[in-house]
Amino acid sequence: MTARTCPLPPGYLWWLAAGFLVWCSALVSVYAVHAIGCTFAWSAGPLRLGLTLVLFAHLAVIGWMWHRLGGADQIRDFGQTGAFFHMAAVWATIAAFATTVFTLGATTLLNVCM
Amino acid sequence: MSASVDQSAQGSPALQLHRQLAAIWGTGPGLQRLAAVNHSIIGRRFMATAFVFFAIGGVLGMLTRVQLATPTADFMTPGTYNQVFTLHGSVMLFLFAIPLVEGMGVYLTPKILGARDLAFPRLTAFGYWCYLFGGSILTGALLFGVAPDGGWFMYTPLSSNVYTPGVNADVWLLGVTFVEISALAFAVEIIVSILKIRAPGMSLDRMPIFGWYMLITALMMVAAFPPLILGSILLEVERAFHLPFFDPTRGGDALLWQHLFWLFGHPDVYIIFLPMAGALSTIIPVLAGGPLVGYRAIVVAIIALAFVSFGIWVHHMFTVGIPHLALAFFSASSAIVAVPTAVQVFAWLATLAHGRPRWNVPMLYVFGFFFIFALGGLTGVMLAMVPFDWQAHNTYFVVAHMHYVVAGALAFPMLAALYYWLPLLTGRMAIHQLSVPAFWLVFVGFNLTFFLMHLTGLRGMPRRIYTYTGEEGWNWLNLLSSVGGFIMTIGFALVVIDLLAQLRYGRRVRRDPWKAETLEWAMPIPPAPYNFASIPHVEIGPDRPAPDGLAPSLARGEGYLGFARNGWQETLGVHMTSGAPEQLIVLSRSTYLPLYTALAIAVAVLAMLFHFYLPALAAALVVAGLFVLAGQSAGLSRDYGPLPVGQGVSVPPHTELAGSPPWWALVFTLIADGTLFASLLFGTLYLWISAPNWPPPQTFTPDLGLAFATVVALLVAAAAARGSQRSISAGGTARGWIGLAALGLVVAIAVVVGLIGDIVPRPTEHALGATAAALLAYVAFHAGIGLLFLLSNLLRLRGGFLSSRRSMDPHLTRLWLDYTVVTGVIALGLVSALPALVRSLGT
Numbered sequence: 001m002t003a004r005t006c007p008l009p010p011g012y013l014w015w016l017a018a019g020f021l022v023w024c025s026a027l028v029s030v031y032a033v034h035a036i037g038c039t040f041a042w043s044a045g046p047l048r049l050g051l052t053l054v055l056f057a058h059l060a061v062i063g064w065m066w067h068r069l070g071g072a073d074q075i076r077d078f079g080q081t082g083a084f085f086h087m088a089a090v091w092a093t094i095a096a097f098a099t100t101v102f103t104l105g106a107t108t109l110l111n112v113c114m
Numbered sequence: 115m116s117a118s119v120d121q122s123a124q125g126s127p128a129l130q131l132h133r134q135l136a137a138i139w140g141t142g143p144g145l146q147r148l149a150a151v152n153h154s155i156i157g158r159r160f161m162a163t164a165f166v167f168f169a170i171g172g173v174l175g176m177l178t179r180v181q182l183a184t185p186t187a188d189f190m191t192p193g194t195y196n197q198v199f200t201l202h203g204s205v206m207l208f209l210f211a212i213p214l215v216e217g218m219g220v221y222l223t224p225k226i227l228g229a230r231d232l233a234f235p236r237l238t239a240f241g242y243w244c245y246l247f248g249g250s251i252l253t254g255a256l257l258f259g260v261a262p263d264g265g266w267f268m269y270t271p272l273s274s275n276v277y278t279p280g281v282n283a284d285v286w287l288l289g290v291t292f293v294e295i296s297a298l299a300f301a302v303e304i305i306v307s308i309l310k311i312r313a314p315g316m317s318l319d320r321m322p323i324f325g326w327y328m329l330i331t332a333l334m335m336v337a338a339f340p341p342l343i344l345g346s347i348l349l350e351v352e353r354a355f356h357l358p359f360f361d362p363t364r365g366g367d368a369l370l371w372q373h374l375f376w377l378f379g380h381p382d383v384y385i386i387f388l389p390m391a392g393a394l395s396t397i398i399p400v401l402a403g404g405p406l407v408g409y410r411a412i413v414v415a416i417i418a419l420a421f422v423s424f425g426i427w428v429h430h431m432f433t434v435g436i437p438h439l440a441l442a443f444f445s446a447s448s449a450i451v452a453v454p455t456a457v458q459v460f461a462w463l464a465t466l467a468h469g470r471p472r473w474n475v476p477m478l479y480v481f482g483f484f485f486i487f488a489l490g491g492l493t494g495v496m497l498a499m500v501p502f503d504w505q506a507h508n509t510y511f512v513v514a515h516m517h518y519v520v521a522g523a524l525a526f527p528m529l530a531a532l533y534y535w536l537p538l539l540t541g542r543m544a545i546h547q548l549s550v551p552a553f554w555l556v557f558v559g560f561n562l563t564f565f566l567m568h569l570t571g572l573r574g575m576p577r578r579i580y581t582y583t584g585e586e587g588w589n590w591l592n593l594l595s596s597v598g599g600f601i602m603t604i605g606f607a608l609v610v611i612d613l614l615a616q617l618r619y620g621r622r623v624r625r626d627p628w629k630a631e632t633l634e635w636a637m638p639i640p641p642a643p644y645n646f647a648s649i650p651h652v653e654i655g656p657d658r659p660a661p662d663g664l665a666p667s668l669a670r671g672e673g674y675l676g677f678a679r680n681g682w683q684e685t686l687g688v689h690m691t692s693g694a695p696e697q698l699i700v701l702s703r704s705t706y707l708p709l710y711t712a713l714a715i716a717v718a719v720l721a722m723l724f725h726f727y728l729p730a731l732a733a734a735l736v737v738a739g740l741f742v743l744a745g746q747s748a749g750l751s752r753d754y755g756p757l758p759v760g761q762g763v764s765v766p767p768h769t770e771l772a773g774s775p776p777w778w779a780l781v782f783t784l785i786a787d788g789t790l791f792a793s794l795l796f797g798t799l800y801l802w803i804s805a806p807n808w809p810p811p812q813t814f815t816p817d818l819g820l821a822f823a824t825v826v827a828l829l830v831a832a833a834a835a836r837g838s839q840r841s842i843s844a845g846g847t848a849r850g851w852i853g854l855a856a857l858g859l860v861v862a863i864a865v866v867v868g869l870i871g872d873i874v875p876r877p878t879e880h881a882l883g884a885t886a887a888a889l890l891a892y893v894a895f896h897a898g899i900g901l902l903f904l905l906s907n908l909l910r911l912r913g914g915f916l917s918s919r920r921s922m923d924p925h926l927t928r929l930w931l932d933y934t935v936v937t938g939v940i941a942l943g944l945v946s947a948l949p950a951l952v953r954s955l956g957t
Binding site for chain 1: 309317318319410411413414417418420421422424425437438439440442443446447450454689690691692694799803804954
């Protein structure tokens, strides 16, 4: 495939951070729902359900980004720079997915307001 | 039209060009040195000042070791000891580690990226003066016996005016915030410079790895410093005006300070570490004789590290009573942050394994780093585990860990970098007969001092105590730690002697003594103030431009901008990702304005310290005036269109392009501002959820009409700013639009002040009133700054700096006012919702 002559738009830089920005959102949201739920004495079942939904919603978003990046051949078309960004963005997104599972997976297992 | 190119100088082409450029870029003699804005000068000043503060912090550290060497010592009184250890930590973190990183970034970044200077030379100089004056206030307080004495993280309520009634805590809060202006200025400067001012052809994938490290570090600073700045402002307001943000008896919460402090404090460890890792990633391939292994993996790893380092602030608060589930999040994050760090360490080891390492002084310090950092990393993972942390919390084990990761990870790479880049600074190599024993003294002394502190901590010795009875089993450990401290100090003294001797007796070297392949060696050493007589075109990379062959042709002016024009300080702006030439950036020349502005801030800080609030306000107004004045000499006063920059390329000056450095500077400034605003929202909601003594006895009824009127006034201002932008782009004067925008802002400020006056409970009575007042004050402050933008627009219109082509100013004003509208709507919405939120808590 021939590389495009126009430079890679700067907006693609966001893809390097996008996965971890969603991770930040997941951490803040889970922490906030947990704090509010415990303060207002929500019962354990609905609170855990809420936390799990928040976690899986964020995982779904990162998963979608991963899937989209995997098929984003147009980034690779921007020559060597495009290929570099594509590879870096894919791995940063995978790292964000793994970090989200590892850091917030406990919401599905542990006691919520102890 | 193009401007004339001077051809008058005599001599060979290289010498001729050197004379012309030196006349433009040089700084004058004598007192004119105070007006310097050149990055090489400011970078050297940053580093030299940081080393002076390092010496002060080191002496303070040694004083604590003298006190603790033996039991029941009365070398210092408890009060003096508190000041000494507090200042030791504060100086080392805020006045040595961070500024050293800044100095290194300021000095090296343009050189490594093939640029002549940073994007905003006056901002660089302003940052330095803020650092110098803020640091002097902080350390000078020790001479008067009023240095901070509440620990380097200033925990409340100890630092509140109930338990610290003197000015000690104020010195820390105001002094450190003053210094942090420098850090934020540096961060914005570095981000914009790396993204926009590189050698043509240096696409981001060809950028030397050092550039990636500095870019990520600066982005982290933009997000990490605002929470601490906010915390410091709120605590100072509590101390000075009695608004109870952290006072639990009036609805505040001491833990809010811990959250705000560690939201800064933990990323700060990586803010210090990453530039040093960048130095290691530059040095190791050169000394190993091969390319860096895993460039892309390292880029991904430092992005991951940057984010995850923010998500682990609570691991400093594992013992404060946080629910177990939340402890699990932060414990897991604290463990996983080791992975991206390990990726870098393994990449360095692989680079060494694939090459043929040269054993020299920088490499000695690299190996010292590996040893120290591995130990610090391992104890970090231990402390990330909650059950272990509960045992070791607040003991000398934490002190030992902290020194291994912060001091070790900073000091050893710093000395490796110092010896590696010393020829660039001075043109001479170090004297190895002295530097090798100096290394071993530092290495042995460091480990003797701090390794034993792990054991002292595991035997239960708490931090911050000024003495002990001698029956606890800590005697020999403390004595050996103190002996180690002195050995380490002798080692550092030998390093200083080595450096001084090197200045006199070191072997002179020509360019590129290490056979490195980064651009800072493609210039004469020590470097000229313009760095490159002409700017190179980078065709391969990263880290592969072979400077030794490139340098002579650059000196002859065979690259870009190999000529002098109009007395301008010129460098090239490039496309952010591809590195294609995009704009001619004309930089500001030497001026005293940065010095005067920092002096005015110093006056304001000192006036606040002594509770002279009217003089402080007057000084703040002078600062605002100086900023507006600075705008009156920025940019070009006429249109030029595309100008030739060499190699057959013509580009417009930055003043005639939409995506120029000032635009990006404001974008990243607003990101920092937005982080501060988000921290304020977090603080408000945190107090609502967690603080004792909520709800307050009475609550205000929100005046939705006035809140709506404020939003409308802000919207009118933002819309008028758009009108002003369109008018100037069409060649108009836009005075009517600017007047309308100013009217909208004045109305908004007046209404917000009225809203603050109606808050119940009063801001001094309960944290509900205090947080509502803080949110409204934030809106009023931003509207006030918007007025300064408009005033500057008017003055620059009159001065001929704006035209249909040169219309950056109204774009900047519009961006600021858009931000003010968005944050204003959120702040007013939250203030209006607060009474309902309070009611939801019940009674």
